[in-house]
Amino acid sequence: MDSKIKEIHQQLVSKQITCTALVQEKLDLLKQNTYNSVNSLLDTLALELAAKVDAKITNGETIGLLEGIPFGIKDVYMVQGTYTTASSDLLKNYKSPYTATAIQKLLDAGAIPLVKENCDSFGHGSSSENTIFGAVKNAVNPELVGGGSSGGSAVNVALDYTVFSIGGDTGGSIRQPAGYNHIYGLKPTYGRISRYGLMAYASSTDCVGPLAKSIEDIRIVLNVMSGKDPKDQTSTTSEEITEEGIAASSIKTVGYFKNFIESEAIDAQIKADFLAAIEKIKAKGIAVKELDFFKSDILVSTYYTLAMAETASNLSRLDGTNYGNRIEGDNLIDTYAVTRSENFSEETKRRIVGGNQVLSQGFSDEIYLKGLALRDQISENFSKDFEEVDVILSPVTPAAPPKIGDSLKDPLAMYLSDAYTVGFSLGQLPTLTVPQGTTTGLQITAAKNNDELVMQFANFLKDTL
Amino acid sequence: MTVDILSSIKGAQPSESVNQLFDVIKNAQASNNNSLNNVNHNCVSVSDLREDVVIESSAIEREIILENFPNKKNGFLVVAKVIEG
Numbered sequence: 001m002d003s004k005i006k007e008i009h010q011q012l013v014s015k016q017i018t019c020t021a022l023v024q025e026k027l028d029l030l031k032q033n034t035y036n037s038v039n040s041l042l043d044t045l046a047l048e049l050a051a052k053v054d055a056k057i058t059n060g061e062t063i064g065l066l067e068g069i070p071f072g073i074k075d076v077y078m079v080q081g082t083y084t085t086a087s088s089d090l091l092k093n094y095k096s097p098y099t100a101t102a103i104q105k106l107l108d109a110g111a112i113p114l115v116k117e118n119c120d121s122f123g124h125g126s127s128s129e130n131t132i133f134g135a136v137k138n139a140v141n142p143e144l145v146g147g148g149s150s151g152g153s154a155v156n157v158a159l160d161y162t163v164f165s166i167g168g169d170t171g172g173s174i175r176q177p178a179g180y181n182h183i184y185g186l187k188p189t190y191g192r193i194s195r196y197g198l199m200a201y202a203s204s205t206d207c208v209g210p211l212a213k214s215i216e217d218i219r220i221v222l223n224v225m226s227g228k229d230p231k232d233q234t235s236t237t238s239e240e241i242t243e244e245g246i247a248a249s250s251i252k253t254v255g256y257f258k259n260f261i262e263s264e265a266i267d268a269q270i271k272a273d274f275l276a277a278i279e280k281i282k283a284k285g286i287a288v289k290e291l292d293f294f295k296s297d298i299l300v301s302t303y304y305t306l307a308m309a310e311t312a313s314n315l316s317r318l319d320g321t322n323y324g325n326r327i328e329g330d331n332l333i334d335t336y337a338v339t340r341s342e343n344f345s346e347e348t349k350r351r352i353v354g355g356n357q358v359l360s361q362g363f364s365d366e367i368y369l370k371g372l373a374l375r376d377q378i379s380e381n382f383s384k385d386f387e388e389v390d391v392i393l394s395p396v397t398p399a400a401p402p403k404i405g406d407s408l409k410d411p412l413a414m415y416l417s418d419a420y421t422v423g424f425s426l427g428q429l430p431t432l433t434v435p436q437g438t439t440t441g442l443q444i445t446a447a448k449n450n451d452e453l454v455m456q457f458a459n460f461l462k463d464t465l
Numbered sequence: 466m467t468v469d470i471l472s473s474i475k476g477a478q479p480s481e482s483v484n485q486l487f488d489v490i491k492n493a494q495a496s497n498n499n500s501l502n503n504v505n506h507n508c509v510s511v512s513d514l515r516e517d518v519v520i521e522s523s524a525i526e527r528e529i530i531l532e533n534f535p536n537k538k539n540g541f542l543v544v545a546k547v548i549e550g
Contacts (some may be wrong), residue, residue, distance in 0.1 A: 081525070320535055323533040337469075340473050350483060353479060363487075371494055414537040
């Protein structure tokens, strides 16, 4: 599918449509939608900005490529003056005092924010059911989950309610919902995009990334958001990825993890489809290599150990003191406890408690520190793999999306469903979900900072599969 | 200290599902049990620290911070009760 951004840009410039009409149409679709993808609409702001774009066009001024393009924002990003709830009771009335760097860059480029999108509370979930705004329904089959945690963002893009959306990916939260809703979703190299203004879940793997319907739109939005930011000192400088740079594929060798495909947990159809995709790639003269990797349960356990420890620390600030839905208790400590007990969801509490468990004396050595050591080994394993192959191809999930309601009943099954996404998060590697190959798509991963290679190969797969 | 106190969550108990994840780590064969943190270099160089300057909040930022404050009375921000003794 070609770039929607470029198509709309052309329509605006040639006055086929007005920006106000475009924005109003999208706002109407979002307002009437029954997929629970919306937490709040930014209608006043969006229409004001659209009128400015129309005025520029009327005056014959040149507009930038992103100017007037409507987009969505996962409800964990600060946008000054808008509600930023993290889909939680605790912050249901919280207004952002400032704007996240990644979002500010899009606003500076003229893109128009339409909506704060539903997601799992604080990013805690793989189905977008852990939310006070109702479970997000899958765009392809509304009886199934929308995926998570950036479920609302993926569904809005899939249904054309937004041209692109900005999600957050800590362990798969962009890639998995992208796969579940048959669109593209990129987790860039860790640090490529500033996280300033993104509510922290697990800081050592949190990434900002775009969801869109074409590789070209992913490229355009990624370029705008990338760059070093003094407000996020893990951010790095990166080079712009050009359209020409990803047009032809330079990939000669592709690897895949044997144990992902031989796992008992993988759905038979996803396995067969994945292997069929591998055969088509081989037929194009590309060498394919089977790689050894850590067992899925080690990956999932390492990820959740570290993510829970980090979220327990990051969320400790949410106690109703300076903001949040404070519930007064008998004394200060009681106020903290009542506020947190009443306002956090069961899943969020489960993760905070798990995190404090592994950080407490007597447990940190045998669980948390060992988890850190395992992460080092996982990363070293990736480094060796990328000496042998250019990219790694994997399914996005072991199975098709579950029915709404099923994941909440079985948290362990939900954690294990992240088996194919969390490893790449631990490695801080660029990984793109493409809507081809299996019913929940394929993931393309490259070595750190090789985001360009990932998009090159996505273009190749688009024509091959 | 128990996890309910550590987490400031009343009646919190460790979860069976989460414990199963931790058991996998306990039983994993790590070639080295100490993280050397020599793989992912995300630390900032001392020569690359951001400038230590005070940035004033804008008027709108201050206004929203005050608006977010959970409790106000007669123009004052009211904090939660302090612990006696």
